[in-house]
Amino acid sequence: MTVNEFPIKRAFIEETFPIKEVSDESAREKNIRHGHISTLHIWWARRPLAASRATAYASLIPAPKDVEDAEKIKNFIAELCKWENSLNPTYIEKARNDIRKALGYTPRVLDTFAGGGAIPLEALRLGCETYASDYNPIAVLILKAVLEYPQKYGERLVEDVKKWGEWVLEEAKKEIGRFYPNDVIERKGYFGETGEEFIPVGYIWARTIPCQNPSCNAEIPLMRQFWLAKKDKKKVALYPYVEGKEVKFRVVGDGYEPMPENFDPSKGTVRRAIATCLVCGSTVDAKTTRRLFQEGKAGQRMIAVVLHHPNKKGKFYRVANEKDMEVFRQAEEYLAKKVEELRKKWGLEPVPDEPTPEGKGKGAERAFSVRNYGLNTWGDLFNSRQKLALITFVDKVREAYRKMVEEGYEEEYAKAVVTYLGLAINRVIVRTNNLSLWDNTREDIASTFGRQALPMVWDYIETNAVSETTGGYTSALGWVNRVLEHCSQA
Ligand SMILES: C[S@@+](CC[C@H](N)C(=O)[O-])C[C@H]1O[C@@H](n2cnc3c(N)ncnc32)[C@H](O)[C@@H]1O
Ligand SMILES: [Zn+2]
Known part of the structure; x- marks a missing residue:
């Protein structure tokens, strides 16, 4: 030199x-x-x-x-x-x-x-x-994706990432698409005509704890607030009401039944881990809430489904039902099989079982509070269908690599292609975990890392990972492709 x-x-x-x-x-x-x-x-x-x-x-x-x-x-x-x-x-x-x-x-x-x-x-x-x-190995991967591969492989790489990205998506859809069924309107309702089809964007879940009042014991759905859409021109919320000992919900607001008077959707059932039972009105203090989570006494409940229609503007909402839960349980069963299959195929645990940070000490405690709530491994940050979706995508990306090499692609080049396919999965992961928030001001899914921390989240959105809507693999791949295109022209 x-x-x-x-x-x-x-x-x-x-x-x-x-x-x-x-x-x-x-x-x-x-x-x-x-x-x-x-x-x-x-x-x-x-x-x-x-x-x-x-x-x-x-x-x-x-x-x-x-x-x-x-x-x-x-x-x-x-x-x-x-x-x-x-x-x-x-x-x-x-x-x-x-x-x-x-x-x-x-x-x-x-x-x-x-x-x-x-x-x-x-x-x-x-x-x-x-x-x-x-x-940092992540930085090195990013650097390869931003600087090295686009320079080395240019336009050809852009084309192959598109092609193989679509292949990954199609293969994933074939395997797990049935766990995100479309909604077919059975009878004309608040939105949609009979027979019209809507695509699920995601499912809103609330974590739950049992009310500690011994004469009540009702399930408390933990929700920081009830807004679904909180925009200037569109106000939609989940309205909780009590039937017997159960909290139920209705969708209320613009385009739905009218918002009841005196209902303030910004007041949820939980604040700073202090939960309020809507059935009996008693509260659960923060320490007890955390203990219930650590002892495995907390649960979760699917509350609502967010939908979209390819030819209609905006998002649509309905309350989750038994059919939604049935599909979820089927996904859960399939996950067990898939984990078994991949464990053999990969020779390692498909769902990450490494511990999450303990979150002790001042600074770190603020950044990682999930440990206080029994989310002890990284795998615990995903519900069953999320786990299934993510390990299936990883499986397909690895398959894509194998196929490319089989078809005569050089290994180094095939590695470059799957780097972007993997980075697209990462974009899905930051919106497909049980700390993902529904952003009601944009009617969109917020990235978990928008907060530079992993704080506990009470209600979360589970994205439809195989859909073309926000948070899915198609959209993720689109973002990754645009960066690759930019970098290859730079
Ligand atoms: C402030 S960041 C640099 C940000 C960068 N200029 C950018 O635009 O993204 C500092 C970087 O230094 C890296 N780093 C820290 N100590 C290092 C070391 N001893 N050797 C190599 N890299 C190191 C960190 O991983 C981090 O990515
Ligand atoms: Zn109660």
Whole structure:
């Protein structure tokens, strides 16, 4: 390796920098989604691309000649760093030429703490010979997916990830699609005509504990609140009512039966682990709630089903019924068989049985409270159908690899393809676990990692992992593909 002397005595960035403009762009970038590497896989400390691009460029060109020159270059940087100009040759080519002219050679850039890959991606974009490393294996995987594979394999990889992603989805659907049956409207109701079909987006569950009042003993569905849709133009909620010793629900609000007066859906049955029984009105203190969970006395109950119609806007809701539970139980039975099969096939436990963090000590306790509630292994963070869906997807991705090699793909290339298929499963996992929240302001599923922690969640949404709607594999694959496409053009 020849070592070139760095011919710039004083770099532009040492003199001046358009801090405000680049900061604004960096902040704006958080809302830019399609194709952005943050949508491939979360990395907490990932730097904004705008700041990475601007600082890389400003470090590789010389200080300005005068004030006028400085202004001109600052204006250019303010444009160069915009996400919209990421693949715009007018800016990118000029930046590359400026750097090459200033240095007289192609610079090598090494980021030894590259994490989520923002800095090396931008160095690459600016025409540098780029190296990246990190000691965290997840970061290394992300770096391979962002930097190495797209450069090495380009368009062919994009096509194969699409093709094999669809293969994985179809195979998974064949095997587990029946556990997410469509709703066929039997009789014209609040939404839908007789015979119309709706696709389940997901199932809303509430964890439950028994009321501790000895003369009551009713099941308390733990729900932090009852809103399903809480938008300016659409207000829908679950209305709880008591029948005998049982809490039941009705869907109320816009498009459904009217919202009862004096009903405040934002007041749920549990706050800070203190639960209120709707049957007798008594409360369960937080310590007892935690104890009930740790002793395995807590349960869960499917409360509602979220649906969608391919030709209709918005989401639809209905209360869960015995048929929904029957399908769930069938999935549970099938899971036992599938686990058995995969244990033999893989030679390891298909559902992760490693312990979750104990959550002791101050900082960590805030981040991981699930241990206090008996979620002792990582596998406990998924209900049976979620486990089934996830291990089935993993199975299919491994099958895809085997098939590709069988069909004569080079192993290294096949590995690159399944890296993206696996990353798509990760996107499903962060929305397919029993800590996933239904975001009623967007009528969408929120990523579990939106909170940078794993706190206990009382009511959660179980996504339909094989559907084309939010949170499913199709959508996940779409996001991953757009990042791959972007990176292969960079
Ligand atoms: C602040 S983050 C870097 C973020 C990165 N610039 C990005 O845009 O995503 C620091 C990174 O250093 C890595 N790291 C920490 N100690 C390291 C070491 N001794 N060797 C290699 N990497 C290390 C961490 O895993 C983490 O990804
Ligand atoms: Zn009670």
